[in-house]
């Protein structure tokens with residue numbers, strides 16, 4: 219069985235050697251040595267001083283939204299993302315207001331963001347879909363003009379560089395997920411990046427129930443992560459450049475084998491200023507029927523692509539009445555992410571491409 223993704227695992231002895239340090243100390247969570255070391259390594263790798271390692275990519279979205287200081291209002295967001303983006307908004311008591319996406323980058327369209335601003339708007343929450351950058355210049359200019367924080371859900375963005383720096387270093391805050399299905403992972407995990415010491419201290423407080431010892435200074439939640447998780451991150455982090463290089467080769471192999479077919483692929487090299495992380499291999503078909511036909515043919519062969527992201531979030535019934543987002547709805551209905559992971563066999567890529575070619 220070939221799935222859309224397969225978790226990269228480091229050499230087991232490397233992981234165990236790192237984990238052994240926690241064992242020796244008898245300290246396995248609450249800001250242990252390995253968590254602190256991973257945080258330092260991530261700050262250096264991404265060149266962001268205020269990064270907090272956390273338990274997952276959802277709780278950091280909730281913390282970012284909590285830090286806005288409101289209990290109601292509207293957050294303008296994308297209909298084309300994983301459900302965690304919009305769920306976090308609703309979970310924190312805000313109303314998600316969906317602004318449609320750009321048809322080529324699949325990221326939120328800044329002109330539609332600006333058109334959606336009302337006196338109740340509290341922030342903009344945009345996703346760097348597939349690790350491709352949002353139009354950060356336009357979004358941040360809008361944020362500046364209307365005094366609205368810009369938050370990025372960078373769950374896919376680890377390893378992408380944009381305009382000379384990490385894609386996770388943009389906006390007022392950026393979050394990332396280190397879930398086992400993501401390009402860099404710590405089994406479960408995530409982080410939040412901010413750009414001033416005061417906000418970072420506030421987020422750090424949220425991460426540990428809003429208190430340090432007997433000193434209680436805000437409400438909080440449990441956003442901490444453990445030594446077992448941090449050890450996985452420390453074991454994988456040095457491999458990241460080689461892992462991304464291998465993914466680039468797989469991408470180019472798929473690209474070549476699918477050439478000339480009526481489908482649309484990501485064009486990372488056409489975007490000036492982008493050094494992409496090759497996180498996913500999404501294929502946009504002309505119609506939903508074609509997408510379904512390909513999906514069924516692959517499944518019959520024991521290959522399981524995924525409909526990332528389906529359905530468009532504005533069509534879910536959880537967020538109250540929402541405006542139509544025709545581009546996101548159309549893209550969501552026709553997109554299929556093909557198996558794409560480190561260790562994927564070149565012969566399997568050939569088989570997948572052959573099946574698609576047969577269908578089309």
Ligand SMILES: *Cc1c(COP(=O)(O)O)cnc(C)c1O
Pocket residue numbers: 273274275276277299300302303345371373374395396397407408
């Ligand atoms: C995976 C993902 C999340 C959630 O991350 P978890 O670590 O699984 O909580 C949020 N947003 C997007 C876009 C994601 O892909």
